[in-house]
Amino acid sequence: xxxxxxxxxxxxxxxxxxxxxxxxxxxxxxxxxxxxxxxxxxxxxxxxxxxxxxxxxxxxxxxxxxxxxxxxxxxxxxxxxxxxxxxxxxxxxxxxxxxxxxxxxxxxxxxxxxxxxxxxxxxxxxxxxxxxxxxxxxxxxxxxxxxxxxxxxxxxxxxxxxxxxxxxxxxxxxxxxxxxxxxxxxxxxxxxxxxxxxxxxxxxxxxxxxxxxxxxxxxxxxxxxxxxxxxxxxxxxxxxxxxxxxxxxxxxxxxxxxxxxxxxxxxxxxxxxxxxxxxxxxxxxxxxxxxxxxxxxxxxxxxxxxxxxxxxxxxxxxxxxx
Numbered sequence: 001x002x003x004x005x006x007x008x009x010x011x012x013x014x015x016x017x018x019x020x021x022x023x024x025x026x027x028x029x030x031x032x033x034x035x036x037x038x039x040x041x042x043x044x045x046x047x048x049x050x051x052x053x054x055x056x057x058x059x060x061x062x063x064x065x066x067x068x069x070x071x072x073x074x075x076x077x078x079x080x081x082x083x084x085x086x087x088x089x090x091x092x093x094x095x096x097x098x099x100x101x102x103x104x105x106x107x108x109x110x111x112x113x114x115x116x117x118x119x120x121x122x123x124x125x126x127x128x129x130x131x132x133x134x135x136x137x138x139x140x141x142x143x144x145x146x147x148x149x150x151x152x153x154x155x156x157x158x159x160x161x162x163x164x165x166x167x168x169x170x171x172x173x174x175x176x177x178x179x180x181x182x183x184x185x186x187x188x189x190x191x192x193x194x195x196x197x198x199x200x201x202x203x204x205x206x207x208x209x210x211x212x213x214x215x216x217x218x219x220x221x222x223x224x225x226x227x228x229x230x231x232x233x234x235x236x237x238x239x240x241x242x243x244x245x246x247x248x249x250x251x252x253x254x255x256x257x258x259x260x261x262x263x264x265x266x267x268x269x270x271x272x273x274x275x276x277x278x279x280x281x282x283x284x285x286x287x288x289x290x291x292x293x294x295x296x297x298x299x300x301x302x303x304x305x306x307x308x309x310x311x312x313x314x315x316x317x318x319x320x321x322x
Contacts (some may be wrong), residue, residue: 021081023088030057031074037081039088040072049091052117079116083109090122101305102129104160108167115171115321127173127320130164134179136315138303141179142274158188159197163206169211169321174318178306186269187218214310219269221309226271229302231295233259243284253282254291271302 015223021039026059028040033295047054058065060073067074077084086109107126114123123125135141154160161184168177184193196206204309207215227234257279259271281290307315 005147006085021085023085023092029072030172031072032084032086033068033074034077034079035081037085038074039084041088041092048122050117050119051150079113083113086110087113087117087119087122091119101150102126102148103153104155104163107152108163111167111171111173129172130168130176134176134183136175136179136230136318138272141272144269145274155200158184159199159205160195162197162207163199165207165211166205171320173320173321174312174322175320176249177318178310178315181215181218181310182222182269182272182306185222186272190216190219196307220308222271222306223268225302225305225309226269229298229305230271230273230295231261232298233257233291236294237287237291239287239290241286243286247287250283250287253279253287256282271306272299273297 018033019036019039021037024038024040025042026040028042030043030046032039032041043057047057056075060075060167077192082105086106090106108128109282110122110126114120118184132144132151136142160182165180165184166178166182167173185292187290190212193207195213196204234254234257238244238250244250261273262268275292279321285292304315307313307318311316
């Protein structure tokens with residue numbers, strides 16, 4: 001009888017051989033099995049980082065039958081093997097916690113398994129990278145625009161950001177959701193997001209119908225909010241005290257800025273656009289500074305409104321993992 005077969009009554013089933021991960025220490029003391037892949041690692045190191053895994057390992061002594069390989073007990077995990085690989089790689093690779101950008105699949109694994117197994121160091125490192133990319137204050141957002149947000153690595157497509165959105169909603173990572181929604185809304189059409197994006201492995205990531213409706217409502221709120229807050233000054237010019245003859249210079253300047261922002265570059269969600277220094281010379285000495293002040297005040301108002309556009313609490317009430 002083949003060792004790869006097992007009789008079950010009158011039926012025969014084929015046992016698929018277990019694959020060894022490249023994370024396999026010959027002197028390891030325990031074997032983790034996820035899907036069809038085994039990882040031979042050190043029990044003590046895992047117990048040091050995870051109280052949950054420590055309890056799981058302690059429970060082995062109470063089981064009547066424990067499968068072992070080469071004298072190592074085998075512990076079955078219900079997680080995806082790729083997530084387990086990322087987690088163990090992070091724990092055993094001393095260079096992981098560098099300032100190099102990390103791909104979304106790795107960060108997602110750190111969030112999922114770091115939260116599940118109470119490995120807070122890895123979970124919090126992943127979350128800090130996401131919070132750096134999708135901040136919760138306008139000042140940090142503006143600084144990040146100038147610096148170029150470099151703590152995570154996104155795909156050339158945008159499957160990774162949709163994956164992040166699904167991850168953030170699943171684990172209630174509320175602090176990154178508003179900026180993530182804004183980034184999607186200001187970059188892609190609702191149609192593109194509804195159709196989904198192809199991952200690097202060829203699979204497709206799509207939002208649920210509920211999430212698509214939420215995006216539709218939120219995106220429209222952001223579009224209308226851009227005019228009502230940040231760029232409301234365009235319809236207020238000229239201001240009282242305007243020094244240009246009949247206010248013509250400032251009225252023409254407002255039309256010029258409107259064309260540049262909303263027509264020439266075909267951009268509808270402009271609520272976080274910073275004031276451009278070149279605009280100031282298009283207005284008189286009274287209207288220019290007043291318009292700039294109104295722009296900054298409106299930009300702040302727009303930022304404060306973003307969470308509510310997507311049914312989230314105010315910025316100060318956003319929480320994670322709650």
